[in-house]
Amino acid sequence: MKNKTLAIQLVLFVVTVITTTLAGAEAMTGRFFFFLPEKDILKFPRDFWQGFEFSIPFLAILTCHEFGHFFMARYYKIRTTLPYYIPMWLSALAMSIGTLGAVIRILDRTRTRKQYFDIGIAGPLAGFVVGFGVLWYGFTHLPALEYIYKIHPEYIKYGANYAHEMSKNANLLNGQMTLGDNLLMLFFKNYVADSALLPPNFELSHYPLLWAGYLSLFFTALNLFPIGQLDGGHILYGLIGKKKFNAIAPIIFVGFLFYAGIGMYTIDEIKSIGFEGSAYSSDLDFFLWLGIYIFFLKTCLSRISPNPLTPWVISLSMVVVQLVMSATPVVKDFQGFSGFFPFAFLLGRFLGIYHPDVEEDSPLDTKRKVLGWISLGIFILCFTPHPFMLIDISK
Numbered sequence: 093m094k095n096k097t098l099a100i101q102l103v104l105f106v107v108t109v110i111t112t113t114l115a116g117a118e119a120m121t122g123r124f125f126f127f128l129p130e131k132d133i134l135k136f137p138r139d140f141w142q143g144f145e146f147s148i149p150f151l152a153i154l155t156c157h158e159f160g161h162f163f164m165a166r167y168y169k170i171r172t173t174l175p176y177y178i179p180m181w182l183s184a185l186a187m188s189i190g191t192l193g194a195v196i197r198i199l200d201r202t203r204t205r206k207q208y209f210d211i212g213i214a215g216p217l218a219g220f221v222v223g224f225g226v227l228w229y230g231f232t233h234l235p236a237l238e239y240i241y242k243i244h245p246e247y248i249k250y251g252a253n254y255a256h257e258m259s260k261n262a263n264l265l266n267g268q269m270t271l272g273d274n275l276l277m278l279f280f281k282n283y284v285a286d287s288a289l290l291p292p293n294f295e296l297s298h299y300p301l302l303w304a305g306y307l308s309l310f311f312t313a314l315n316l317f318p319i320g321q322l323d324g325g326h327i328l329y330g331l332i333g334k335k336k337f338n339a340i341a342p343i344i345f346v347g348f349l350f351y352a353g354i355g356m357y358t359i360d361e362i363k364s365i366g367f368e369g370s371a372y373s374s375d376l377d378f379f380l381w382l383g384i385y386i387f388f389l390k391t392c393l394s395r396i397s398p399n400p401l402t403p404w405v406i407s408l409s410m411v412v413v414q415l416v417m418s419a420t421p422v423v424k425d426f427q428g429f430s431g432f433f434p435f436a437f438l439l440g441r442f443l444g445i446y447h448p449d450v451e452e453d454s455p456l457d458t459k460r461k462v463l464g465w466i467s468l469g470i471f472i473l474c475f476t477p478h479p480f481m482l483i484d485i486s487k
Contacts (some may be wrong), residue, residue: 097173104177109147111181112190116146116304119297122243146300147190149226153308157219157315158194164214168207171199189307204452205330209460212326213467216315220470223308224276230301231280234289243298255292265483270294272478276309294483309474314435316471319345320444324471329447330456331464338446342396345445349392349436350410351477354428357382357411358418386411388433392440429478 117139118124125136158175165172178192202208240254241247247254258265271293273281281290297303316324319341329337361378389407396403417423439445456464 101174101176104179105175108177108179108191108194109151111179112147112150113140113143114181115143115188115190116150116300117143118188119303120146120243120300122298143300146304149301150189150304150307151191153219153223153226153304154191154194154311156222157215157312158196160214160216160218161196161211164211165196165198168211170202170207170211173197173199193311203450205333205450205454206452206456206460208326208447208450209330209456209464212323212330213463216312216323216470217463217467219308219315220312220474223305223312226301226308227276227280227305228284230299230305231285231290233301234286234291234299237289240291240295240298244295252288255295258294259292265294268294268483269297270481270483271296271306272476272481274309274313274474274476276473277306277476310476310479313471313474313476316467316474317344317348317439318468318471319348319439320447322439322443324468325447327464327467331461333455334447334449334453341445341447345396345436345440346393346406346410348432349389349440350414351428352430352432352436353385353389353410354414354417354426356385356428356430357415359415360418362415382411388437392433392436395440395444427478431480 114125120142121135121139123135123139125139154177155175162172162174173196175194175196177194179190180188180192181190182188198211202211237252244254247258250257273293291299291302296306315322316327318324318328325337325341328340332340386407389410390403393403393406396406417426
């Protein structure tokens with residue numbers, strides 16, 4: 093049985109290396125392998141080899157994260173599996189990165205608050221350190237402009253000013269993915285990188301080290317989210333204990349879900365119902381989708397309280413407040429990021445908002461408390477309010 097498990101883990105790792113390399117090659121070259129014209133088929137082996145420039149640093153960050161958990165669990169003599177890598181590659185999908193991450197299974201019960209804290213914090217700290225190093229190297233070793241010209245020959249006529257010219261002609265970027273900034277990326281851009289070589293956010297995925305590092309910050313932030321059994325949940329639980337955690341965690345979750353849905357439905361859309369400019373074919377169509385949205389919010393909140401009415405009350409209240417905000421001039425144009433909804437659904441419906449009880453609930457020592465608050469500071473540095481966006485000139 094053990095050999096069979098190891099074989100499965102090895103196969104998953106090898107397949108994940110292949111899928112992340114394919115995804116990296118597509119991101120770097122802009123050529124999608126399922127749709128290669130005949131003249132480019134001979135370039136496939138070279139493109140695939142080039143994709144290792146993304147897959148190696150990206151999987152190194154991911155692996156360090158998982159083995160941070162693994163070795164800390166082993167330190168406490170808690171049995172755990174080696175990582176299960178999860179391959180996923182969808183050619184021509186702009187956000188395909190070749191994997192859904194990796195997980196380890198803890199086979200023994202974690203008994204103390206300190207153990208939860210140490211095992212939880214070891215993974216994101218290890219991954220963050222390596223990811224920070226990858227980004228530092230990537231931003232201090234940016235290639236010459238000829239690199240991007242090989243991918244986009246149409247930029248040559250604009251020269252070093254291509255980013256400004258493309259932004260000025262927004263229709264040329266319509267439908268293209270661009271990346272949002274977090275505080276750490278802004279630090280690298282403003283204080284580390286050579287501004288003459290710095291790519292715009294809509295070309296960042298062509299730079300393998302920057303793309304791998306950016307993704308590492310994104311996943312570090314998700315893991316450090318201070319809710320439930322996420323790494324950040326273990327950390328915050330260790331810092332403040334059960335009573336305070338169970339009071340704060342649902343507030344954080346509701347705020348996160350609320351933010352994700354800001355701008356989904358607005359007062360202006362309601363006013364436009366029945367008019368030619370409405371985005372909906374009928375009044376029924378609008379209220380049907382609004383009802384589905386409310387039901388989705390209720391589903392995400394289904395485990396927030398034993399009272400079955402509570403999720404409905406919170407969901408309806410959230411929608412009302414979002415509609416009121418959309419009619420308020422100061423925040424009328426503020427948009428959340430609906431791309432967080434799948435993560436919110438996974439948290440609220442399956443992983444849970446609250447933290448499991450422990451047998452020994454002793455407070456942490458001062459060193460761990462300092463490290464815990466530093467890790468939550470890392471969460472703030474890594475969190476990106478709008479991580480992935482499609483440029484839409486119609487808005």
